Amino acid sequence: GFRDALNQAMDEELERDERVFLLGEEVAQYDGAYKVSRGLWKKYGDKRIIDTPITEMGFTGIAVGAAMAGLRPICEFMTFNFSMQAIDQVINSAAKTYYMSAGLQSVPIVFRGPNGASAGVAAQHSQCFAAWYGHCPGLKVVSPWNAEDAKGLLKSAIRDDNPVVFLENELMYGVPFEMSEESQSKDFTIPIGKAKVERQGTHVTMVTHSRYVSHCLDAAAVLAKEGIECEVINLRTIRPLDVDCIETSVMKTNHLVTVEGGWPQFGVGAEICARVMEGPAFNYLDAPATRVTGVDIPMPYAKILEDNSLPQIKDIIFSVKKTLNV
Amino acid sequence: MQNMLTIISNALCRITGRNVGAQTVSELLIDLSEYVSLTSPAAPVLAQTERQPPKPPPVSTRAPAAELVSSQTDQLDRPGSRVVVSRSFADFTPQATFDIKKCDVHRLEEGPPVKATLTRDQGLQYYRIMQTVRRMELKADQLYKQKIIRGFCHLYDGQEACAAGIEAAINPSDHLITAYRAHGYTYTRGVAIKEILAELTGRKGGVAKGKGGSMHMYAPHFYGGNGIVGAQVPLGAGIALACQYQGNNQVCVTLYGDGAANQGQLFEAFNMAALWKLPCIFICENNKYGMGTSVERASASTDYYKRGDFIPGLRVDGMDVLCVREATQFAADHCRSGKGPIVMELQTYRYHGHSMSDPGVSYRTREEIQEVRSKSDPISLLKDRMLSNNMAAVEEFKEIDIAIRKEVEEAAQYATSDPEPPLEELCNHIFKNDPPLEVRGTHPWATLKSVS
Numbered sequence: 115g116f117r118d119a120l121n122q123a124m125d126e127e128l129e130r131d132e133r134v135f136l137l138g139e140e141v142a143q144y145d146g147a148y149k150v151s152r153g154l155w156k157k158y159g160d161k162r163i164i165d166t167p168i169t170e171m172g173f174t175g176i177a178v179g180a181a182m183a184g185l186r187p188i189c190e191f192m193t194f195n196f197s198m199q200a201i202d203q204v205i206n207s208a209a210k211t212y213y214m215s216a217g218l219q220s221v222p223i224v225f226r227g228p229n230g231a232s233a234g235v236a237a238q239h240s241q242c243f244a245a246w247y248g249h250c251p252g253l254k255v256v257s258p259w260n261a262e263d264a265k266g267l268l269k270s271a272i273r274d275d276n277p278v279v280f281l282e283n284e285l286m287y288g289v290p291f292e293m294s295e296e297s298q299s300k301d302f303t304i305p306i307g308k309a310k311v312e313r314q315g316t317h318v319t320m321v322t323h324s325r326y327v328s329h330c331l332d333a334a335a336v337l338a339k340e341g342i343e344c345e346v347i348n349l350r351t352i353r354p355l356d357v358d359c360i361e362t363s364v365m366k367t368n369h370l371v372t373v374e375g376g377w378p379q380f381g382v383g384a385e386i387c388a389r390v391m392e393g394p395a396f397n398y399l400d401a402p403a404t405r406v407t408g409v410d411i412p413m414p415y416a417k418i419l420e421d422n423s424l425p426q427i428k429d430i431i432f433s434v435k436k437t438l439n440v
Numbered sequence: 441m442q443n444m445l446t447i448i449s450n451a452l453c454r455i456t457g458r459n460v461g462a463q464t465v466s467e468l469l470i471d472l473s474e475y476v477s478l479t480s481p482a483a484p485v486l487a488q489t490e491r492q493p494p495k496p497p498p499v500s501t502r503a504p505a506a507e508l509v510s511s512q513t514d515q516l517d518r519p520g521s522r523v524v525v526s527r528s529f530a531d532f533t534p535q536a537t538f539d540i541k542k543c544d545v546h547r548l549e550e551g552p553p554v555k556a557t558l559t560r561d562q563g564l565q566y567y568r569i570m571q572t573v574r575r576m577e578l579k580a581d582q583l584y585k586q587k588i589i590r591g592f593c594h595l596y597d598g599q600e601a602c603a604a605g606i607e608a609a610i611n612p613s614d615h616l617i618t619a620y621r622a623h624g625y626t627y628t629r630g631v632a633i634k635e636i637l638a639e640l641t642g643r644k645g646g647v648a649k650g651k652g653g654s655m656h657m658y659a660p661h662f663y664g665g666n667g668i669v670g671a672q673v674p675l676g677a678g679i680a681l682a683c684q685y686q687g688n689n690q691v692c693v694t695l696y697g698d699g700a701a702n703q704g705q706l707f708e709a710f711n712m713a714a715l716w717k718l719p720c721i722f723i724c725e726n727n728k729y730g731m732g733t734s735v736e737r738a739s740a741s742t743d744y745y746k747r748g749d750f751i752p753g754l755r756v757d758g759m760d761v762l763c764v765r766e767a768t769q770f771a772a773d774h775c776r777s778g779k780g781p782i783v784m785e786l787q788t789y790r791y792h793g794h795s796m797s798d799p800g801v802s803y804r805t806r807e808e809i810q811e812v813r814s815k816s817d818p819i820s821l822l823k824d825r826m827l828s829n830n831m832a833a834v835e836e837f838k839e840i841d842i843a844i845r846k847e848v849e850e851a852a853q854y855a856t857s858d859p860e861p862p863l864e865e866l867c868n869h870i871f872k873n874d875p876p877l878e879v880r881g882t883h884p885w886a887t888l889k890s891v892s
Contacts, residue, residue, distance in 0.1 A: 135685070161685065167715070172674045172708025179678020182663055183615065183692075185685060206668050207675055213869045214656040216649035217892070219663065220872040251870055251879075275872040354877065392884035 117287040119261035119297075120150050120226075123268035124188065126300050128158055131186060134272060137164040137177055138190030138227075147192050148228065148287055174200035174225075178207045181223040181277075188272065191227035194243045194281065201246075208277040209252030224271045226280035229257070230324065230375045231424055233285065237412035242376030244323065247279045248352040248385070254278045254306050255352040259327040261291035263350055266304030274306065281352070283325045309356035311363065315345035318369040318434050321360055321386055323349040326373045326425060333430040342434065352382060360386060361395040369437050370395075370403040375424055378407040404437045406430055535559045536829045540763045546746045546753035546783075552770035556762035563826045566608065566761050568840055570600035570819045573624045575848045576633050577792075580623065580640055584796045588856055589640045592667075593654050596624040598791040601818035602725055603628045605764025606693055610772055615683065617663040617676045618695035620655040621725075621790075625695070629662035633848060637855035644865075645858040651869070670696060670703030673722065677709040680720035680781070691719045691775045693768075699730025701744050710748050710781070717780035721771045722748065724785045725758065731794040732803040745785035758786030759816040789816070868892070 127134050140147045142155035142165040155163040166173040170191065177189035191197045197204065208221045230242040247255045254276055258264040264282070271278040296302060312327060313334055320330045327348045334344035345363050349356065364370050370390060372383035383405035390396060390403060409423045536558055543551040577597040583589045596603070603624035606616070618625050626636050631647050639646030639657055647657045655667040663679065666672035676694025683690040700706065701724050713720045724744040728735055735742045745753035752774070756767040764786060771782045789812045793800025800809070826832045867879040867890035879888045 164716075167708075167711060169708035169711065171705040172677075172712055175671060175674020175705060175709065176678035176681055176712060179617075179663070179675035179680075180682045180685070181678075182675065183679040183682035185682045202668055202671060203674065207666070207671055212872055214648060214652045215658040215664070215869075216651045217869045217872070218648065218658045222872075254871075276874070 115288060115290040116258075116261045116264050116282075117148070117150055119265035119291075119293065120268055120282065121152060121154070123265045123272070124151065124154060125157070127269055127272040128154065128162060130300070131272075132162075133184065133186045134188065135162040135164065135180075135185060136188045136190065137166055137173060139166055139168055139192050141165060141190050146190075148284060150282075150287065151190070170196050170200040171203060174203040175207065177223060178203050178221060181208070181221045182211070182219060186222050186272065188224045188226060191225065193232075193239060193284070194227050194229040195239050195241055197225065197227070197243065204247075204253075204277070204279070205250055209250050211252075212276065213252055220275050221277050222275045224268075224274075224278045224280055226268070226271075227282060228284035228287070229281035230283055231285075231408070231413060231420075234415060234417065234420065235413075236415045240413035242374070242408065243279075244281060244352050244374070244376055245381045245385075247281075248355075248382060249380075250353075252277065253353060255281065256306055257281045257323040257349065257352050259286075259312075259324055259348050259350070260289075261293055262297045263304060263310075263348070265293070265297055266302055267306065267350060270303040270306050273303065278306070281324065286325055289328075304350065307351050307354045307356060309350055309359040310348045311345060311359070312348045313344065313346040315343040315367065317343050317367055318371060318438060319345045319347060319360065319363040319367045320371050320373060320430070320434070321347045321349060321363075321383075322373040323352060323382065324375070326375060329425060329427050329430060330373055333427045333434065336427070336431055337434060342438065342440070344434065349382075355385065355389065357389050357393065360390065361393050364390060364395040365398040368398050368400040369434075370399065371406060371430070371433050371437055372403065373406040373425055373430055375408050377410050378405060379410065381405070381407055383407055401437050401439065404433050406433045532560055532833075533829050533831045536825075536831060538762060538825060540760060540766060541757040543757075543763075543767055544745065544755035546743075546748075546755075547750075548752045548754070551754055552756075552763075552766040556766050558762060558825070558831075560826075560831045562608070563822065563831055564836070564840070566604050567819065567822055567826070567837065568844065569604045569607070569628060570761065570822065571841060572633065572844050572848070573597075573600045573603060573627055574819060575844050576627065576636065576851070577623060579637065579848050579852050581792065581796070583637070583641065583852065583855070589654075589796075590642070591653055592620065593640065593796040594621040594794065595792040595796070596621050596790070598812065598818070599725060599727060599758070599788045600624060601761040601764050601821075602723075602758050602786050602788055604818075605758075605761040606723070606768045608761070608765045609768035610691065610693060613661065613688075614690050614772070615661045615663070615676075615679045615692040616695070617666070617672045617679060617692065619669065619672055619697060619700060620665065620667055621697070622655065622657060622665040625662065626657045626659065626665065629659050631657065631659045631662075632851075634851035634854040637851050638858050641855040641858075642860060643855060643858035644861040645854065649865070650861040670700040670705050672696065673700070673703070673706045674709040676722070677713045677718055677720050677781075680713065680718040680775075681716065683719050684716070689776055691721055691772050693721045693723060695723045695725055697730060698724060698726040698728065698735050698742075698744060699733070699738065701726075701747060702739055706747075710751055710783075713781040714748075714751050717778060719775035719778075720781040721768070721775055722751070722781060722783045724783070725788055726785050727788050727790045729790075729794070729803060732798065734803065743785075745783055748781070748783035751781050751783050753783040753785065755785045755787065758788030759812075759818045759821060761818060761822055864889075 141151045142163045145152040177187040231240040258267045322330045330346045372386045374382045387403045406425045540556050545551040577595045607628040635647040642650045657665045680692040745755040757763040774782045867888045870890045877890045879890045881888045
């Protein structure tokens with residue numbers, strides 16, 4: 115599944131390059147808060163798999179410093195909510211440094227961990243950071259959907275000489291996926307910055323990332339029964355955004371619906387709409403683009419409230435039909 | 441008094457051709473010091489001199505060591521440059537040992553030695569380095585007032601003994617990171633004056649091609665230049681982690697100020713550095729003021745050398761380059777022997793305000809500044825020591841001063857005449873080792889290109 119793919123990716127990269135190491139809370143002896151790093155400490159030991167105290171700003175700065183001095187750290191945030199405490203190190207110390215130094219100082223680091231809503235973890239543990247990190251030049255921001263994405267993109271991220279924010283999803287960790295033959299290779303990587311068309315269609319383009327790819331595919335299956343063929347694009351990377359893929363699709367389908375778990379204002383969907391307006395695809399739109407997003411509120415706890423705070427399949431279906439005016 | 445100041449100031453303007461408005465006493469002194477040495481000599485230090493037969497100077501950790509007599513005048517943009525002297529070697533004391541102030545210690549059985557040996561070569565080298573930093577910073581002050589440097593400019597004059605002393609005790613292969621008052625360290629870590637000044641003036645010949653500015657200069661094993669107060673401290677601990685991980689016996693010197701000393705992330709870094717025994721020398725440059733706030737008003741405890749709690753600490757006279765050197769040597773040995781991190785507090789002083797937009801006299805008195813200048817100036821301290829012990833001649837120092845002044849002037853010429861970076865380079869250096877990338881400009885029709 116997704117979790118095993120991440121584990122495999124890290125294992126392979128740790129073996130391949132001795133400068134790679136993992137640090138974060140509970141990553142070593144606990145096998146990872148979400149068991150993503152299971153077995154790695156046993157295999158690689160204290161030097162390469164490091165348990166940190168609960169001090170995000172400190173250990174993130176340490177990870178960035180280590181990257182500046184020649185190592186290739188993987189810095190795990192138990193969830194990206196906690197990265198807010200360290201966000202200065204991610205943005206000001208990592209993202210901007212190659213530019214500020216005019217190429218003298220690079221920062222080859224991966225920041226990874228679960229992002230976005232989980233289940234019943236309430237407001238402080240449920241925020242999606244795709245838009246916040248996606249806003250900043252100097253960062254690459256990746257959001258895998260399935261196990262193959264997870265493995266290929268994490269390997270690329272670790273091999274990348276730049277700071278990469280790798281947004282996982284806790285609800286996806288346990289989901290089983292079939293992995294292709296190709297993905298079993300130790301050198302299997304997926305390029306950062308390229309989206310994937312997961313389902314071909316002709317009537318509407320759905321652009322989404324992470325967990326919502328599943329929702330979109332499910333919605334597409336239902337819509338297909340009514341004769342509406344959806345093209346589902348799995349972004350895979352938030353920054354840099356694969357605008358070409360989106361535009362090509364919109365120029366074919368003439369309709370655009372974006373789907374994300376994050377809040378609507380200044381979000382991923384907002385950026386996609388703006389980009390489509392500025393490019394050639396605008397003239398091919400037969401209707402304004404539609405954004406399907408999380409509700410603009412802090413995440414509530416009660417199940418009924420939480421369920422209604424995030425896009426459901428029925429919301430996607432409804433939005434597609436509205437956009438198509440059917 | 442004000443009248444007299446105006447008269448002198450105007451005369452100065454006519455002589456120098458500059459157009460500066462009425463100045464305060466300290467500003468006038470700074471300008472005058474360009475032309476005349478203003479510091480009064482400190483009381484001569486009694487030292488034990490050892491007359492020994494001539495022997496080769498000890499190998500400096502900076503290559504190459506200066507020769508005592510040279511018939512050539514070489515390029516003067518690296519520390520350890522050569523000086524033409526007319527007196528022969530045998531006239532001077534080649535080496536002397538000085539009493540230095542004992543360091544206060546925290547969680548240590550003993551501190552650094554209370555005596556420091558200085559060779560003539562080393563003395564001239566440290567003098568040159570400190571004087572170069574001094575002149576370079578004063579030149580930056582001048583350029584800022586002429587609006588040729590803009591934005592932030594945090595000057596280091598007064599604190600030269602810290603940068604010079606630290607560099608004398610570590611190797612070029614060791615690592616150093618500091619905050620934004622970084623021009624001195626940028627120089628001691630090997631960047632040429634002209635590249636520093638050109639970075640301040642935002643030209644393409646600047647060390648960061650004009651893209652970084654005052655607070656973002658880098659060099660091999662020198663990690664800036666950091667603008668966010670305290671952020672450099674965990675970074676420094678991380679660099680030390682890399683040293684430990686790679687087993688290369690190197691240390692990382694991680695500097696911060698008395699203002700940053702209260703930042704939470706410092707204590708996070710102290711904790712992990714101690715836990716993992718990282719070879720990190722945490723150095724607090726205590727210049728008594730965090731911007732406009734005195735240490736007493738900012739810190740519940742001003743014993744910054746003790747703030748590492750479980751980490752041993754030293755409090756050092758930061759105005760004495762020998763004290764700084766001995767303490768840094770002690771600290772480096774401590775780290776290299778695997779004992780873990782150590783904290784050093786350097787008691788020092790900055791003559792300028794916090795930055796160029798702070799006159800520096802609303803929260804401290806001009807008398808205080810003048811007192812430090814006359815009694816504890818690091819450059820004078822060293823010079824007087826050497827003169828009192830016949831280690832060099834007054835003329836030699838004058839020649840060095842002239843040479844440095846010339847070098848700094850030429851660097852300033854370069855920094856003011858070098859062109860600004862070309863607009864085509866606006867978007868470069870976003871990513872390393874990446875294929876060229878399109879970057880969004882100010883409007884949708886502006887597609888700019890970024891290459892690595």
